[in-house]
Amino acid sequence: MNKRKSLIRTDTKHSIMDAAEYMFARNGYKGTSLRAITGRAGVNLAAVNYHFGSKKVLLEAVLLRRIQPLNLERRRRFEEIRDNARKLRKKPEAELILKAFIEPVFYFGESDPGSKDFITLIGRAIVDPDDTVRKVFHKFMRSIFELLFKMMSEALPGLSRDVIFWRLHFTIGAMAHAMRICSPDMKELAHSGTATDTSAVIEHLIRFVSKGMKARR
Amino acid sequence: MNKRKSLIRTDTKHSIMDAAEYMFARNGYKGTSLRAITGRAGVNLAAVNYHFGSKKVLLEAVLLRRIQPLNLERRRRFEEIRDNARKLRKKPEAELILKAFIEPVFYFGESDPGSKDFITLIGRAIVDPDDTVRKVFHKFMRSIFELLFKMMSEALPGLSRDVIFWRLHFTIGAMAHAMRICSPDMKELAHSGTATDTSAVIEHLIRFVSKGMKARR
DNA sequence: ATACAATTAAAACAGATGTTTGAATATAAG
DNA sequence: CTTATATTCAAACATCTGTTTTAATTGTAT
Secondary structure, eight states, X not given: OHHHHHHHHHHHHHHHHHHXXXXXXXXXXXXXXXXXXXXXXXXXTHHHHHHTSSHHHHHHHHHHHHHHHHHHHHHHHHHHHHHHHXXXXXXXXXXXXXXXXXXXXXXXXXXXXXXXXXXXXXXXXXXXXXXXHHHHHHHHHHHHHXXXXXXXXXXXXXXXXXXXXXXXXXXXXXXXXXXXXXXXXXXXXXXTTOOOOHHHHHHXXXXXXXXXXXXXX | OHHHHHHHHHHHHHHHHHHHHHHHHHHTTTTOXXXXXXHXXXXXXHHHHHHTSSHHHHHHHHHHHHHHHHHHHHHHHHHHHHHHHHHTTSOOXXXXXXXXXHHHXXXXXXXXXXXXXXXXXXXXXXXXXXXXXXXXXXXXXXXXXXXXXXHHHHHOTTSOHHHHHHHHHHHHHHHHHHHXXXXXXXXXXXXXXXXXXXXHHHHHHHXXXXXXXXXXX
16 A cells, blocks of 8 residues: 555654654754664664755754744734734734744644754754754744734834844843743753743743833833 | 973964864864864864874963953952942842852953953853853853852842743853854844944843843742 | 564764874074 | 963864775666
8 A cells, every 4th residue: 555655754853853853853953863863763874864854954844843933823823913913903912922932832842742942952953053053044044034024013112123133132032041941851951949831931921021022212 | 491392382372273263163073173273273183182192182272361360350359349338338249249250251252352252162161052052151150150140149139040041041042152153154144234332232231131130020 | 473663772883182202493602 | 499280282083974985785677
């Protein structure tokens, strides 16, 4: 049967991607060897180059698998906000836009257990010192950032382009940092007794950035 | 003479540290080889292990050289704020505390030309996927963060420990991200025509985080 | 069953990595 | 100058890296 064949094929591919996501998130791109990935996945070393072609393409696949549905959800929520605003003949609300941008990242990480690593991975990809990682990531993120920028300009027409640009980047920085702290092996950072419950963090974060975003001047 | 000897010794040591700082900032810890460092420094490969013992110790030295005076300056400003507040029998102001924490990083980078790299380096060390980097960095930062936490708790007694903790981390995340964008080879990120002037960024940043910090609840 | 393609497996590849070694050189003191 | 110490240097070390190769195995149709 055709089903059987393709199932087996995608099984190894998926194992590799899962293992890679896990390892990349914890040790970074440079810090993860193909042997560590294939070892964890329980497949042969050569399988990576057979199925993906190279380590770099594997990384792209790992990132894209999560970022694509993530940004789709963000777009959906952006349009929802725009539609509602038009109906009410109002400007879209900054806080809603930020929620639409931030919440999906964390909730995607909660739904699929495997994608807990992906929160860390994304949080790090944003700033990875390795050119490969950063360029791949920015390639996937540029368009959604520009949409975010546009929406926010509509929501806060009193602010200059520069101010919006920088505040959005502060937002992303704060978000990425929160994502990393929320990662499994970073709880070390938290003070003893500090709540690291995800949904609470999201609320704190959104409150924080929307206040900063809406500051006068 | 003793002077001559120690001058020569520290000369190679300094060259190595400068080169290492430059390379670590651009390519990360894992992404930088000792050969790249010694090549740039114009010294022999073995010099690193002779003078520092290992790549890891070199990293610690590079970080410590900048972080020590940086945190000294932060402490000085913290105490200044405390003294002034006591004189006026008022609580210390959150915005001043944030300025005391944030400004020195950027200004240190502007004074010494070589330490422009260090802004990037610090910005990345905060989140480097490599355990070595992150643990070394946190070791040096823990005490100053706790002081920051204490000061902020005095400034904003209405907020819970959790809220202050998280908001300070959002602040650090935003700051680190800003530091990375300000780095030489990351301007790619900025929209065309966006001002990347350092002092302007600092002002935007402080405005942003102090608004977020002081949000009710 | 046979032939064909897709996948897996083990081994080897060339190159880069941090570190060590032992000889050569420079510097200081006696 | 001579000796002792500190530093530099080139070379080699063992190990790890991503990738390629070649053979064996598997699955799927004819």
